[in-house]
Amino acid sequence: DYVPTVFDNFSANVVVDGSTVNLGLWDTAGQEDYNRLRPLSYRGADVFILAFSLISKASYENVAKKWIPELKHYAPGVPIVLVGTKLDLRDDQQFLTDHPNAVPISTAQGEELKKQIAAPAYIECSSKTQQNVKAVFDAAIKVVLQPPNKNKKKKSGGCSIL
Numbered sequence: 001d002y003v004p005t006v007f008d009n010f011s012a013n014v015v016v017d018g019s020t021v022n023l024g025l026w027d028t029a030g031q032e033d034y035n036r037l038r039p040l041s042y043r044g045a046d047v048f049i050l051a052f053s054l055i056s057k058a059s060y061e062n063v064a065k066k067w068i069p070e071l072k073h074y075a076p077g078v079p080i081v082l083v084g085t086k087l088d089l090r091d092d093q094q095f096l097t098d099h100p101n102a103v104p105i106s107t108a109q110g111e112e113l114k115k116q117i118a119a120p121a122y123i124e125c126s127s128k129t130q131q132n133v134k135a136v137f138d139a140a141i142k143v144v145l146q147p148p149n150k151n152k153k154k155k156s157g158g159c160s161i162l
Contacts, residue, residue: 007041016141023141039074046144047079049136054084054124055095057103060113068117079147081140082119084110088126 008027013020026045028038042048050067053059063082071080089095090104107124114122121139125132 014137014141016138016145019145021141021145023137039070042071042075042078045075045078047081047140048075049081049083049140050119051083051085052105053086054090054105054110055086055099055102057105060105060109063113064116079143080117080119081136081143082110082114082117082122083136084122084124086126086128087124087131088129 010025010027012023014023015021026041028034028041048071050063050071052063068080071078084105084107089102096102096104110122110124113119120143123132123136123139125136127133
């Protein structure tokens with residue numbers, strides 16, 4: 001049985017480009033029941049990893065409809081790495097046959113959403129096969145350590161990802 005996450009966190013030291021960074025991950029609940037509690041965890045975040053399912057149109061649409069307004073309200077200016085999950089299922093014909101309500105989201109649609117929300121990165125991954133999972137975290141860390149040219153200050157020491 002699936003038990004939804006309420007709040008979970010993880011911390012690890014990782015080496016990125018020769019520098020040790022303390023990576024703090026906070027996994028928060030997406031359910032409506034936690035709408036008032038969830039934003040309390042946003043404070044101090046350096047970057048958000050915003051994930052949607054590559055086999056769910058509703059999940060894809062919620063990025064712009066629900067998550068972006070919430071993040072911009074409670075954490076303005078914090079960069080967002082957009083992630084499409086369940087990559088292994090997008091082209092799985094057996095899965096799509098067994099789940100007629102599944103609506104595959106294309107890479108082009110993901111890239112378009114990336115532009116729409118002004119995310120610095122878009123990555124598609126599969127936790128089942130581990131494809132591109134490391135790339136998700138690498139991208140989030142790089143967004144923090146190598147900010148756009150308009151902000152030439154380099155952050156060092158820590159990275160909090162929500």
